[in-house]
Amino acid sequence: MSMTNILQLLVSGFAMGAIYTLTAKGLFITHLATGKLNFGQGDFLMVGAFLMMGLLLSGLSPLLAVVAVLAAMALLGYLLERVAVRPLERSGDQTGGYAWVLTTAAIALILQNVVELIWGKSAQYSPPLFSSKRDSVIEVFGIGIFAEEAAIIALALVIVVAFYFFLFKTRWGKAVYAVAFNREAAALFGINVRGTIVLVFVVSALLAGVSGTLVGPLVSVNPYMGLVFTIKALAVASIGGFDNPLGILAGGLLFGIAEAFSNYWDSSFGDLYPLLAVLVLLAVKPAGLFGARAADVR
Amino acid sequence: MRRLAKYLMLAAVIAVLPKLAPNAYYIHVGQVFAYTAIAVIGLNILLGLSGQMSMGQSGFYALGAYGSAILATTYQWPLFPAMLAGLAIAALSGVLVGLIALRTRGLYLAMATLAFGFVVEILAQRWVSLTGGTMGLMSVPQIDYGSFKMGPTYFFWTAAGLLLLVQIGSDYVFGSALGRRLRAIKESEAFAATTGLNVPMWRIVVFAASAMLAGLSGILFAHMDGYISSDAFNIRLTISLLIATVIGGLGFSYGPLLGTAILLGVAEILASLPDVGQIIYGGILLFVLLLFPEGAIGLVRRILRSKPATKKSAVPKALYVSPEKPPPATLSIEGLTKTYAGVTALKDVSLSIKPGTVHALIGPNGAGKSTFINVVAGLYRADAGRIVLDGKDITTTAAHSRARMGIVRTFQNLQLIDGVDVLSNVMLGLSPRQGPLRDFGEWLAGTKHEAAERARAHSLLDSLGLAHLADRHPRNLSYGHRKLVELARAMAQAPAVLLLDEPVAGLTPEEAREIADVVGLLRGSGVAVLLVEHNMDFVMNISDTVTVLDFGHLIAAGEPSAVQGNPLVRQVYLGTGELAS
Numbered sequence: 001m002s003m004t005n006i007l008q009l010l011v012s013g014f015a016m017g018a019i020y021t022l023t024a025k026g027l028f029i030t031h032l033a034t035g036k037l038n039f040g041q042g043d044f045l046m047v048g049a050f051l052m053m054g055l056l057l058s059g060l061s062p063l064l065a066v067v068a069v070l071a072a073m074a075l076l077g078y079l080l081e082r083v084a085v086r087p088l089e090r091s092g093d094q095t096g097g098y099a100w101v102l103t104t105a106a107i108a109l110i111l112q113n114v115v116e117l118i119w120g121k122s123a124q125y126s127p128p129l130f131s132s133k134r135d136s137v138i139e140v141f142g143i144g145i146f147a148e149e150a151a152i153i154a155l156a157l158v159i160v161v162a163f164y165f166f167l168f169k170t171r172w173g174k175a176v177y178a179v180a181f182n183r184e185a186a187a188l189f190g191i192n193v194r195g196t197i198v199l200v201f202v203v204s205a206l207l208a209g210v211s212g213t214l215v216g217p218l219v220s221v222n223p224y225m226g227l228v229f230t231i232k233a234l235a236v237a238s239i240g241g242f243d244n245p246l247g248i249l250a251g252g253l254l255f256g257i258a259e260a261f262s263n264y265w266d267s268s269f270g271d272l273y274p275l276l277a278v279l280v281l282l283a284v285k286p287a288g289l290f291g292a293r294a295a296d297v298r
Numbered sequence: 299m300r301r302l303a304k305y306l307m308l309a310a311v312i313a314v315l316p317k318l319a320p321n322a323y324y325i326h327v328g329q330v331f332a333y334t335a336i337a338v339i340g341l342n343i344l345l346g347l348s349g350q351m352s353m354g355q356s357g358f359y360a361l362g363a364y365g366s367a368i369l370a371t372t373y374q375w376p377l378f379p380a381m382l383a384g385l386a387i388a389a390l391s392g393v394l395v396g397l398i399a400l401r402t403r404g405l406y407l408a409m410a411t412l413a414f415g416f417v418v419e420i421l422a423q424r425w426v427s428l429t430g431g432t433m434g435l436m437s438v439p440q441i442d443y444g445s446f447k448m449g450p451t452y453f454f455w456t457a458a459g460l461l462l463l464v465q466i467g468s469d470y471v472f473g474s475a476l477g478r479r480l481r482a483i484k485e486s487e488a489f490a491a492t493t494g495l496n497v498p499m500w501r502i503v504v505f506a507a508s509a510m511l512a513g514l515s516g517i518l519f520a521h522m523d524g525y526i527s528s529d530a531f532n533i534r535l536t537i538s539l540l541i542a543t544v545i546g547g548l549g550f551s552y553g554p555l556l557g558t559a560i561l562l563g564v565a566e567i568l569a570s571l572p573d574v575g576q577i578i579y580g581g582i583l584l585f586v587l588l589l590f591p592e593g594a595i596g597l598v599r600r601i602l603r604s605k606p607a608t609k610k611s612a613v614p615k616a617l618y619v620s621p622e623k624p625p626p627a628t629l630s631i632e633g634l635t636k637t638y639a640g641v642t643a644l645k646d647v648s649l650s651i652k653p654g655t656v657h658a659l660i661g662p663n664g665a666g667k668s669t670f671i672n673v674v675a676g677l678y679r680a681d682a683g684r685i686v687l688d689g690k691d692i693t694t695t696a697a698h699s700r701a702r703m704g705i706v707r708t709f710q711n712l713q714l715i716d717g718v719d720v721l722s723n724v725m726l727g728l729s730p731r732q733g734p735l736r737d738f739g740e741w742l743a744g745t746k747h748e749a750a751e752r753a754r755a756h757s758l759l760d761s762l763g764l765a766h767l768a769d770r771h772p773r774n775l776s777y778g779h780r781k782l783v784e785l786a787r788a789m790a791q792a793p794a795v796l797l798l799d800e801p802v803a804g805l806t807p808e809e810a811r812e813i814a815d816v817v818g819l820l821r822g823s824g825v826a827v828l829l830v831e832h833n834m835d836f837v838m839n840i841s842d843t844v845t846v847l848d849f850g851h852l853i854a855a856g857e858p859s860a861v862q863g864n865p866l867v868r869q870v871y872l873g874t875g876e877l878a879s
Contacts, residue, residue, distance in 0.1 A: 031405070039353075039408070087588045094548035098351040099587050101408045102540060105353075106587075109537065109580035117573065227533060231416055234409040242405070268424055275413050282410055283397045 001264075007143050009260045015149040015218065017256020018156030022211045023233040024240070024248050025163055026204030031242050032180045033200040036085060036100045040108025041208050042229030048073055048212025049221045050115050053126035062129060069209055077205025080107055081198050108226060116223040126216030152214045159210060160249060166203075167245060176200060235278040238288050247290030301744045305466055312458040316451040325450045331558055332457035333518035338542045338554035339468045340511025345540075346549035347477060348504045349484030351404065354395070354411030355512045355539050357418035360531035362388040362513025363520035364422065364429055367438045370521075372428075377439050381517050388513020392506035400498045415536055422528035434527030441521045457518050464511060465555070470741055472551040475730065475748070480504065481549075481717040482726055488677055489713035493726050493791065494701035512539075538565075541579060545586050547593030549717070556594045626653030626824040627688040627704060627794040629674070634683035636666075636673055636850075643669040645850045646683070651795065651826040656817060658829045658837045658858075661847035662870070667830040668710055670847070671797045674828070675707045676700045687795070702729075704794030708784045708801060710830075714772035720783050721768040724755040727790030758786045762816065778809040785816060795826045802833050814840050838862065 023045055027037045038044065048069055055065035084103035095102070128136070130151035137144040167173040178186040179196045187193050211229075219225070236255050240247030255274055263270035281289070319325045337359060344350050366384030369375040375383070398410040422429045429435065441456050442449030471477050479500065483490045487497050520526050538561060546557020564582065568575045590597055629651045636644040643666045651657040659667050672678045674685060676697030685693045692700055706727075714723050728751050730737070741747040759765045762782045772780055781801065788796060798817070802810040810833065817840055821827055831837050837844065837858070844861040846854040854864045861867055 035405075037405070039412075084584065091588050091591045094591050094593075095345055095349060095351065097349070098345075098404055098408065099591070101351050101353070101405075102544065102583055103587050105537070106580040106583035109576040109583075113574060113576035113580070116576075227416065231409075231413050235413065238406060238409060269421075272417055272420060275417055279395075279398065279410055279413060282406060283400075286398075286406065 004143050005264075008145060009264055010257060011145045011149055011153070013257030013260030014253060015152045015156075015256070016215075016259065017253040018153055018160075019211045019215050019218075020229075020232050020236045020256055021249055021252025022156055022159060022207050022214075023229055024236040024252055025160070025245070026207035027233055027237045028240075028242060028245060028248050029167070029176065030200045030204045031237075033176050034085070034179075034197055037104075038080060038107075038201075038204060038208075039101050039105040039230060040080075040111065040226065041204070041233055042231070043108035043111050043226030044073065044076060044205050044208035045212040045215065045229050046221065046223065046226040047076065047111055047115060048209035049126060049216040049225075050119055050212075050223075051209075052213040052216050053124065053221060054119070056127050066213060069213055070206055073205045073209030074202045076209075077202040078198055080104065080205065081201040083107070085201070086197075108230075112223045112226065119223070121223065123220035123222040125220055128217040129213070148217050152218070155214065159207075163207075164245065172196070172199060231275065235275060238282060239278060239290075241288030241290050244288070244290045247288060250290060251288070301469075302742050305462065305742075308462055309459070312455065312462060315458070316454055322450060325454055327562065328454050329450065329457055329522055331562060332454065332461045333515045333522070334539075334542070334562070335554055335558040336457075336461050336464050336518070337512045337515035337539050338546070338558050339464050340508035340515075341539050341543045342546070342548065342550075342554045342557075343468060343471060343480075344504055344508035345543060346547075346553070347471070347480040347484065348501065350501060350505060351408040352411040352505075352508065353408050353533075353536055353540075354413075354415030354418075355508075356531050356533065356535040357395075357411070357415035358388045358392060358509040358512035359516035359519070359535060360418050360422055361391050361516070363516035363526055363531070365513075366517045367435055367520040367526055368428065370439045371435055371437065377441065377521065380439075381521070384517045384520075385510060385513055388516070389506055389510040392509025392513075393502065395509070396502040396505035400502050412533075415533060419528070419532050422531050429528060432528050434525055436525055438520055438524050438526060440524045441518070453518075453522055460514065460518070464514075465551075468554075469551050470738060473747075474737060474741055475725070475751075478715075478718055478722050478726055482715045485715050485717060486713050488709070489715065491677070491697040492675065492701055492707055492709075492713070493787070494698050494729065496696070496698045537579060537583075541583055545582060545593055547595030547597075548591070550593070550595040550599075553593055553595045560594060625794065627826065628652050629705070629795045629826055629828070630684075630686040631674065632684045632686065634670070634673060634685070635681045636669055636678060637681055642850050644673070644847075647847065647850070647852045648683075649845050649852070649855065651828050653794075653824045653826050654821055655842040656821050656827040656829055656840050658831065658841035658844045659847065660831065660834075660837060660844060664849070665847040666850040667847060668799060671707060671799050671828070671830060675705060675797060701791065704792070705797065706788045706791045706793035706795070707797035708781075708788050708799055710799040710803070712777075712780050712784055714780055714783060714787075716771055716773045718771075719768065720764070720770050720772060720775070721752065721755050721759065723772060723783055724758055724786045724790050725751050727787040728754060729791075755786075755790060758789055759783075762786050762812070778805045781805060782809070782812070785813065789816075789820070793820075793825055795828065796820060797828045797830075799830050800832065801829070802831060802836050810836055 023041055027041055031037045051069045051072055052065055055068055056062065060068070084107050085100055088099050088103065128148055131147040136147040138147045138150060140150070167176065175186070175191045175196045178189065178191050179193050183193050232255065236252045237248055239255060240249070240251030258274045258277070259271060262273045266273070315328060316325055319328070337355060341352065341355055344352055362384045365387035366380045369383050370377055370380035395411060395414050398407060423431055425431070426433070440449055441453045443452045445452065471480070479490065479495055482493065483495065483497055483500055490497050519530070542557035542561040543554060544557070545560050546555070547553030564578070568578060571578070586593060631650070632648050634644050634647045635642070647670065649657065659670060661667055669678065673680050676695060680693060683693070684691055687703060687705065692703065715726065725748070731750060737747070756765060756768060759768055762785065764779060764782055764786065767775060767779060772783060775783065785801065801813050805813065814836060817827060817829070829837065829841065841858050844856065844858050845852060846861060846867050848870045853870060854861050854867045
């Protein structure tokens, strides 16, 4: 393994890790505010990837296509909350409080089917976003890396920063934390609890959509690609600890890089080792590498 | 012997069913129904009864199937040892994945099982040298007892016979103390630990049992047609099993049979609509979970219930002998300290409660009283200090073990189990009177099952004037009645030390007097009572000793009258004015 090799793997791992981080942040924010999350997050990513591909192939300019995809994803996030999450508060939950796992997974099944009806079952390739060809290479410090990957890393960093700004510096971010802490108290302080919950599901869907837009050109897309992304985003969120927004960034990059090296080392089962490692980690350290167990003060 | 007769009749039905089948196709449907229902029953107990979500049942199903098929085919093992080995593999993997369930629950468990099922699916696809991948394993031995012609019938008898045994097991779980306890764990782990249940142990056992049933289902599948391929073991299988569980009716013992039948019917219809299969499956899940969360069985029961009222269960007269009533014991707390993230809730608090006395712990809000009870009961761990019960240091003993030693508590914010009726809530406090085999025997025979426990719980309710509410569910009771039910549950546990957290808050004066009488009786019978309460009349009337806490510090202790006169207490707790009365 040469130095160039290592650096190229690092870049690829970083790019995929950035995608996982963005997807996992969507899981994080809905879990923070509501204790629930979308078990079809990867399928939302898949829908984003297909929409972007479809719009680009129909000749729309990339900028307009991105705007259209984001609008569609926001709508999807809103519908998810309205159809699969909110009604559960009224119906009696016989599962001990985890019916949302099944209702959000049900939405994912429906989305897979719809996408299959429109675009077919087979794997397809999305046109590149930032370069003329899928495999355009740019030279950085003497090593050739894929232009798409470099652009994804840069863009993902911007979105991560924007996410943190939203969470820590805006009224909405404070509202999310207030709703997470105590819904009734938040309502008494004049926070629109309903609106905040809808907002986090919309943000979550947007993050999945952005990830899908970015990942489309890197991998082949098919209607059933979502499950893997759901699993990996959940894995990343649990490495970082579901209650630690910075831990998820570290967890995502760690996971992406580990996966890149693991795939290089063993091409047939390489993608499984990071997942197995996460399962072991969960048994040993349930709160993740960076999550702290908060004291339950009552 | 009603129950036994019912099962014998079902066995007879299974025996004659293949003779009635018009052609081989119906036998095939019967085979698929039998082995699928076994996995669904496991999932129903896991999800509907214990409230643990698994998104990875296909993984256990696949491990059972491949374990048995590979041993019987590649390694030429005889069929039945191979099947047993497959079952062991599924159970073992259930324990390993269940280790995650032991530490976490809910979301993390759903996630871990989803990842587990995915890993198994990928291994089945790619580890071609072992599993044959998508090409599959050929000429797997079939369960046909050597007869090609009668093979399918023999398979059906085997699978349906196993299904009947599993269904009997499920009925027993639902109809006995096991089901009651699982419901308690599902609704409130704190409550379950308080009644002496080792919650993590129960969770992992249920998880492994459910994995084993999924494995058994997979084993039968593997030895049905003599061929398996990795295409059979994906997330869609898990989803199908979940759909059958949910649509049949979560938390009802017969839900899985109905659910499996509906699932197979839907699959039959969908065979002609392959393009929209997932839309329909997803739609069914949403429809049932959002509109009929109790599933088909729940719907049937709702219709039946609108008919004339169900007959009341007769009050059995039988003597309940508590297996071992804990002897009177003194509880000593020495130098207890507890901090939460920098906030000191308790600082160096010592006190001692003697048998046959009532010791009140009072103080303003935030003084650390509830923390004190939680630390003594074992729900929180002390940072420093010792808790000693009759000379035995129990500072690090788990909550459920303390409960078994006779330290019993009630909760300030009531903890009752809504999934079962009032009588069963009280019965949760009773410890098993006899061995599991004898209990199973009595259950199978029908009439006398748990009669003594019922009678005991009934007499406890009666002594609190609640006998008429025995059949109701806690959520339909008034606040005062629920408090009394909780007290009855605590009494059922035959406490040596009783920790009462605000027993009369929110009660009417009459109800408070009733509680005072009960506490007096308990004191008379040698119980050591620790009382946390704001109602000063109540405290001063029934306490032998009063300890006052303020911001986690012990500021006074002694007889009620002495504490009432203590100027420091007046200042920090009662203000400078007169004692509120």
